[in-house]
Amino acid sequence: MTPTLIATIGPSGAGKTTWRTRHTPPGAVVVSLDETRAVLSPCGCSANQAVNAAAVAAGVATTRRVLAAGGTVVWDVTNYLQQFRTELLDLADEFGARTVGLVILPPLLTALARNGTRDPRRCPNCGYARRVDDHAVWRMHHAITHAVPHLHREGWHELRFLTLPPYLHRSEEN
């Protein structure tokens, strides 16, 4: 079995978790920083950034274990920074794993509207809310939009553009 690392690339509210709950291949192991942060947070908050580094470390350890055994791991993350994507690609490379990037980039207003339906209240213990600031959604969306033309040079074996805003669709007329 070829070890495989699948990773989403999309801003908050894009639909990454929705996609992976529907389409994760049978037997694949999901790494969700949201879910791991919730487990590691004394207050149970998935948004608690105080435990983010520990959640990433746990995800990396899980990935090493799964890829070493020839399995498939699905990272459910925003991946909006090239540095983070490079770290995942390097991790996969340690095991000669196949890498699949899943771009989930709906129009900015769609991501904002979906994020806007989440609970905006900050937890009194960790100080974080499930809803992220509009500006943070915009920043992630902007970063990924600018990365789209360059993703094919990052080293992914396969890129799938699952959702793109209309203004990034290839025009067949021109």
Ligand SMILES: Nc1ncnc2c1ncn2[C@@H]1O[C@H](COP(=O)(O)OP(=O)(O)OP(=O)(O)O)[C@@H](O)[C@H]1O
């Ligand atoms: N294709 C879709 N059509 C309509 N609604 C969707 C679709 N995908 C996701 N949603 C809705 O959008 C909201 C956000 O989706 P989801 O939780 O999957 O986003 P996410 O990318 O995982 O965000 P985060 O990075 O914050 O975890 C949810 O309420 C979900 O039901």
Ligand SMILES: [Mg+2]
């Ligand atoms: Mg999610």
Ligand SMILES: [Zn+2]
């Ligand atoms: Zn909390």
